[in-house]
Amino acid sequence: MTQPILDVVAIGNAIVDVIAQADDAFIAEHALSKGGMQLIDAEFADLLYSQMGAAMEVSGGSAANTLAGLAALGKKCGFIGQTADDQLGQVFAHDIRALGVTYTTAPASDGVPTARCLVLVTPDAQRTMNTFLGASQNLPAAALDADLIRSAGILYLEGYLWDPEEPRKAMRNAIDIARQAGRKIAFTLSDGFVIERHRADFQALIDQGLIDILFSNEAEIQALAQVQGFDKAVDAIASKVPLLVSTRSEKGAIAIQGGTRYEVYAAPVTEVIDTTGAGDLFAAGFLAAHVEGQPIEQCLKLGAVAAAEVISHYGARPEADLQVLRAKSGL
Amino acid sequence: MTQPILDVVAIGNAIVDVIAQADDAFIAEHALSKGGMQLIDAEFADLLYSQMGAAMEVSGGSAANTLAGLAALGKKCGFIGQTADDQLGQVFAHDIRALGVTYTTAPASDGVPTARCLVLVTPDAQRTMNTFLGASQNLPAAALDADLIRSAGILYLEGYLWDPEEPRKAMRNAIDIARQAGRKIAFTLSDGFVIERHRADFQALIDQGLIDILFSNEAEIQALAQVQGFDKAVDAIASKVPLLVSTRSEKGAIAIQGGTRYEVYAAPVTEVIDTTGAGDLFAAGFLAAHVEGQPIEQCLKLGAVAAAEVISHYGARPEADLQVLRAKSGL
Numbered sequence: 001m002t003q004p005i006l007d008v009v010a011i012g013n014a015i016v017d018v019i020a021q022a023d024d025a026f027i028a029e030h031a032l033s034k035g036g037m038q039l040i041d042a043e044f045a046d047l048l049y050s051q052m053g054a055a056m057e058v059s060g061g062s063a064a065n066t067l068a069g070l071a072a073l074g075k076k077c078g079f080i081g082q083t084a085d086d087q088l089g090q091v092f093a094h095d096i097r098a099l100g101v102t103y104t105t106a107p108a109s110d111g112v113p114t115a116r117c118l119v120l121v122t123p124d125a126q127r128t129m130n131t132f133l134g135a136s137q138n139l140p141a142a143a144l145d146a147d148l149i150r151s152a153g154i155l156y157l158e159g160y161l162w163d164p165e166e167p168r169k170a171m172r173n174a175i176d177i178a179r180q181a182g183r184k185i186a187f188t189l190s191d192g193f194v195i196e197r198h199r200a201d202f203q204a205l206i207d208q209g210l211i212d213i214l215f216s217n218e219a220e221i222q223a224l225a226q227v228q229g230f231d232k233a234v235d236a237i238a239s240k241v242p243l244l245v246s247t248r249s250e251k252g253a254i255a256i257q258g259g260t261r262y263e264v265y266a267a268p269v270t271e272v273i274d275t276t277g278a279g280d281l282f283a284a285g286f287l288a289a290h291v292e293g294q295p296i297e298q299c300l301k302l303g304a305v306a307a308a309e310v311i312s313h314y315g316a317r318p319e320a321d322l323q324v325l326r327a328k329s330g331l
Numbered sequence: 332m333t334q335p336i337l338d339v340v341a342i343g344n345a346i347v348d349v350i351a352q353a354d355d356a357f358i359a360e361h362a363l364s365k366g367g368m369q370l371i372d373a374e375f376a377d378l379l380y381s382q383m384g385a386a387m388e389v390s391g392g393s394a395a396n397t398l399a400g401l402a403a404l405g406k407k408c409g410f411i412g413q414t415a416d417d418q419l420g421q422v423f424a425h426d427i428r429a430l431g432v433t434y435t436t437a438p439a440s441d442g443v444p445t446a447r448c449l450v451l452v453t454p455d456a457q458r459t460m461n462t463f464l465g466a467s468q469n470l471p472a473a474a475l476d477a478d479l480i481r482s483a484g485i486l487y488l489e490g491y492l493w494d495p496e497e498p499r500k501a502m503r504n505a506i507d508i509a510r511q512a513g514r515k516i517a518f519t520l521s522d523g524f525v526i527e528r529h530r531a532d533f534q535a536l537i538d539q540g541l542i543d544i545l546f547s548n549e550a551e552i553q554a555l556a557q558v559q560g561f562d563k564a565v566d567a568i569a570s571k572v573p574l575l576v577s578t579r580s581e582k583g584a585i586a587i588q589g590g591t592r593y594e595v596y597a598a599p600v601t602e603v604i605d606t607t608g609a610g611d612l613f614a615a616g617f618l619a620a621h622v623e624g625q626p627i628e629q630c631l632k633l634g635a636v637a638a639a640e641v642i643s644h645y646g647a648r649p650e651a652d653l654q655v656l657r658a659k660s661g662l
Contacts, residue, residue, distance in 0.1 A: 020429075021650075049425060050425070052429065053429045053430075054390065054399070054425075054426040054427075054429040054430050054648065055422075055425070055426060055429075056387055056388065056389045056646060057387065057388035057389070057422060058387045058388070059385065068385070086418055087417055087418040087419050087444075088418050091386075091388060094380060094381070094385075094386070095385040095386060096385075098351075098383065098384045098385040098386075099384075099385055113418075313644070314650070315387060317385065319352075319645070
């Protein structure tokens, strides 16, 4: 087992967020799943876009957002995910490379456009995500860069990408490659609906001992455990993974490692504008401290600082200097 | 002369802003004109983009930003400007239509991509703009919708668009159409370098009495008058236009009408993040009150409120509800 060169390599959707404000009536009228993520086809994506408000485009994708946070905190990262050879694909690739993240996946050229997520932010700062997966869902196992995966201490996988068949196969391959190289696997459950569709798969990964670090939120951990109540759900899963992390919105977050439970409060925010990316950036802060070998309390605190930054503005990637915020927080 | 249906129709660049943070060293290293706008070719646009940081894409264009503000203040507007048939063109068209602005200019299909402006925001909140004009500079006079121009009380023209030959011809045509319909012409000087290139043209328009409302900032009015000192420059121009408006950054703004000078302080801002669009939104607020027949003092105040909103976040179009801000300001 060689020493890793990168801290984290992630496989996730290569997606551009299209962020607009919307009111609750708009969400209801279009029967969208408020606060959640739903997959939509090209036709509905066009219809919804034509009816939603003026937007801003910012690179997104759950795992890619996490890497953006990790890179901002000085960590060395790589990303695997497929765009198309179009302007939004160029935007995604530019942005992730500009952060210093190694990104070598070739764009697809079959005419399917780059994935986009139509994010509607309601006045309560909740985000409702409507994702057209486009080229992202066709990521083939052949696109995996095995050397890149082996080069990183942690392979980070996005549950969202478990939906489409090709990337699911690719992620299973990637797990094998990482395991054989003696690397750790981190997995984020991503979304309650994704868990409903793939619970058996996720449970099997956990039961086979393939997940070293599991990221979740309150709803997700209960959906996975099929248990009502956060603490009961956490208890049901915690014994099966070496490290379980669960965020709890304004209530902060917890981590359980070796039977010990750690907690952190949410970091203060002047005004919550858009909660998109809160979980992604929490994972970024947590992992940044974790790869440094910091104690779990410190990992949770840095997660809370990174999450607080990203919910204070539109968009799911940090705008302020996370290293400055880290230093100010004494972490 | 029929009653106008629209308040303002504008001709301007159909452009998407690509906004990233940069430090002063980056601006110096690339010999960019800090605080100004420079035109760049496709090759330099690609080079600069590849070297600048992760960005967000937001529809821009000076006159289009002004319409975004006017529409947000409940005014009926139309826009004329040319995109390409590509994803950034779709973004521009979606965003302006989503604001309720009538926009019917067909995208060009000659392979020249949609215009983009690489906006670098330094820690002092100054913006340095690097514009690749793309399809925007090929706006042909044939693309003018004469009925749309005749339908609006004010034709608003963007000085930036005086640079390329085709749109310059189109704007001269548009002035004739508007004049014949008895409409007013508003003109924004846009930028000191643009004035250096086209001073004779701009002075001729003014001397011929074709400009009813002239928007400028401190540097621009001095460049136009070829006079050092703001007050002297204003004195030199004010007698030639029925209504002269000039913004002065943190010092507020002035207007001169019929020999009387009006002044307003800048509206307070908690933190200035990005000054892109300050002048555009000042013009929006001013014109919104002006088309209602409000006194000049009120027009200046609403201009200051709209400008204060747009400099408090990244991007040159309003994010907060300008009608709410207007009501809060008692305007």
